[in-house]
Amino acid sequence: MASASSFDIVSKFDRQELKNAVDQAQREMLTRYDLKDTKSEIELDDKAITITAPSDYVISTIRDLLESKVLRRQLSLKILDPGKIEEISGGRAKQVITLKEGLPEDLAKKMTKTIRDEFKKVQPQIQGDAIRVQAKARDDLQGVIQYFRTHEDDYPVALQFVNYR
Structure with missing residues (x-):
């Protein structure tokens, strides 16, 4: 596995x-x-x-x-x-x-809810001023990244995707 x-x-x-x-x-x-x-x-x-x-x-x-x-x-x-x-x-x-640096807590909660609603096989987790997103398949993670890149204008902060493992 x-x-x-x-x-x-x-x-x-x-x-x-x-x-x-x-x-x-x-x-x-x-x-x-x-x-x-x-x-x-x-x-x-x-x-x-x-x-x-x-x-x-x-x-x-x-x-x-x-x-x-x-x-x-x-x-x-x-x-x-x-x-x-x-x-x-x-x-x-x-x-x-x-x-502006870091994700505000209310925005992080909204984003994790969006991830949970849109992607069933993915587990988001708030860690301070970042969100850790985990999944078994890398394709699911790529889907999350693609979703946020296409909806980037909906969020008041600049988003980056780091520590991809």
Whole structure:
């Protein structure tokens, strides 16, 4: 009898690629004519990206620039959760873009229910911020992966399939 195969459904991103995208956006900000003398900043920390600029129009321009760089680095825009643009001192504006990583518990429960309903021979199991999917046949696992790839737009996070054994 063949042993069970498995894989994990996770939502994470390559932090180095995101850092590269932010660096590229900063470099382009310094050379672009419409953004050169605006004293705008993009800061990346562990949980968020902060954009500071003289107006909300400049912030939206910088965010569009950042999103294009993120896409060029083959990262999903679903990892970015832009907050409201806030007015700060000196007539400047600020926007905090939260980074989404990990599957929220309610979404993980919804996904495991979907897997149980659609695929009878597969056993999903929530493990922290990931879902472990097990089955005896690898074809069943491939079916689950294919299902989530075709329905990727239904989920608010970027999904990856890792540890396929």
